[in-house]
Amino acid sequence: VTAALEAAGMPIAARVYVEDDEAALEQALAPEAVMTVVVAGPGGSPGDVVRRAIARATATRLVLNERMLAALEKHHRRRDRPLPRRAERLALLPHGVTLWTTDGGEPGWVVESAGAAFVVLPRGQIDRALADHLTAYARERLGGRPAVIVRTLKTAGVSLEEVEERLVDRRGWAGAPAAMKDSPVSVATVPAPGEVWVRLSVRAGAPGAAAAALASVEASVLDALGADCYGRDGETLEGVVGRLLVERGLTLAVAESCTGGLLGHRLTNNPGSSAYFERGIVVYSNRAKQELLGVPASVLERHGAVSAPCAEAMARGICERSASACGVAITGIAGPEGGSAAKPVGTVFVGLAISGDVVSRRFRFDGDRAAVKWQSAQMALDMLRRGLARSGR
């Protein structure tokens, strides 16, 4: 939701979490704001609370909304479920709402009153279509003039501290409060899971001047980040990798051990990934590594499954067996068990094969099992990104 609003240039004054309590919700509704977005449970008690609180805030009555009822009917029919008896109550909405229907999910809705706007989105179901409705509506509320311009530059494979030191080196960035010296553009580093973002924002008073100031700072930051910056705004690391594979006409197969399928999952989050993603193999046992990837028994005996030679053999094996141009392999110790003094928990090897060239890297990740898995997949994607970028030169 926040990302959709920022994309529309809508600055966010406050984010408030409200327990399931009508009075608290009514207090949190902000009639003085350009718009208030409420993310609520679609039915049952939270929904009732939201509907009543907004009806009061806008001084409207709750009436049966036929379009909402039809959308709920369609939603249930699609899932071969009977319409619940309480559906008519769920379709009681403030008079004068606009429904945002999506292809199958629960609709969102918006009601305007005395200059205020209240948007209600169903919790847990904010899909792309609803986010698009929200972005478009926020743009409309702003009359086509964004109040703030935000640019996010995303890096992988480099630590938060290193990003910050480079920004300091480059521009004498004071660090706190986050602002480039002598610039209306504010700069902040944002740690995201497994990566670091640099967030530039500028109040859009005079639109042309703000955009120019942003572009100037962006160029300087991009220069400082170099090849560590993989993309910006809505781009994802897996999306960038997918684009590079398509551009180069290469296919990819992956062999995962400690990540258990996370790398394949992330790669296939891209729509259209079937164009380049050939297959994935999750090999937890040594037997599976030998059978499915042809890792030599001698490698497993001499170096163990968590080793550079094993990661390289896995990458080579998955390429050969799937006839793919690129192969990525991950083997490591996600924990909490299985660590040793020589190979503590968090030790992970990533193997990468591109058109016959095989390399590997050793990592040591912090955190619990989930954190080690995520960072492993992240660094595997980043090694592939850098390898593909080099191979295309």
Added chain:
Amino acid sequence: VTAALEAAGMPIAARVYVEDDEAALEQALAPEAVMTVVVAGPGGSPGDVVRRAIARATATRLVLNERMLAALEKHHRRRDRPLPRRAERLALLPHGVTLWTTDGGEPGWVVESAGAAFVVLPRGQIDRALADHLTAYARERLGGRPAVIVRTLKTAGVSLEEVEERLVDRRGWAGAPAAMKDSPVSVATVPAPGEVWVRLSVRAGAPGAAAAALASVEASVLDALGADCYGRDGETLEGVVGRLLVERGLTLAVAESCTGGLLGHRLTNNPGSSAYFERGIVVYSNRAKQELLGVPASVLERHGAVSAPCAEAMARGICERSASACGVAITGIAGPEGGSAAKPVGTVFVGLAISGDVVSRRFRFDGDRAAVKWQSAQMALDMLRRGLARSGR
């Protein structure tokens, strides 16, 4: 963070999101609360802002904390990275803090002053160890007497509306405001991704009475939910499946198409999953389905890859090739492309093989690609859970 606090019986008065702004943060700090938890960036500008705001709120000076400096040094040494020049600034903490160190991650810290307590946790790195510190500290602040007891009952494979209707049927639950009639226990339905939770909570005035009231409502709700309830509180669907597999001494292999590895990823989020998870195969192409799973060409020709016969052949194939007792297969159309009138986007077949018995189910999921993938993995886990529960009787 919220889950850790609830587990400790600490009711949450407010959750506030603060932009990177010192004045706004100072206003959000709540000296009247038993404790305030701030989740902040570990270094750089947000961290500085937090440190200064809390020092002012507690009327303490910022001093160089040697233990923090040592922890930062250790953190960087583990990752083979030099300590940044600004590390000394990052180690400037309010006088009198208690550090919560974890095995490798950035530490959290807490400072107490005039009855108030301020906890600062590093953003994006709240691992299990920090959550444990937080739970233990919250318990200590409450003097061993939880102020609220929360129980979450988790269901899978049943819709929000159905759960609510069953609660209404059972106890004349009014629905809004969420409360069982004639009971101090409040009941709310919580839609979570792909599942529905029922959250029971009671203010713990007289501890014995509150626990008894909760137990009585819990028994009634459990009875209404029946086999649709898979677990409670911190339990996860993949965790319950793992426990059932261990109890029955069975191994599992999975074959995924549209989920791309998500099912394997979720199964291997369990520590100790290597005891039962044999392997996973991600087959995006028809060729891979034939080569790696032995799906007959005739099945693909006659029924297509997205069909019950293909899902069943995949489940059978992964069992046989991996010599596993259980096999789960997912094949479907995650979208946004690839749908047809007969098999629209969101159509997914799940095949399940347990000790030679093979079944399949057809689903139609709503939402975008990510939502379809998540729900597919969810229903595959739930089918496996129900199948294992039956097989153990």
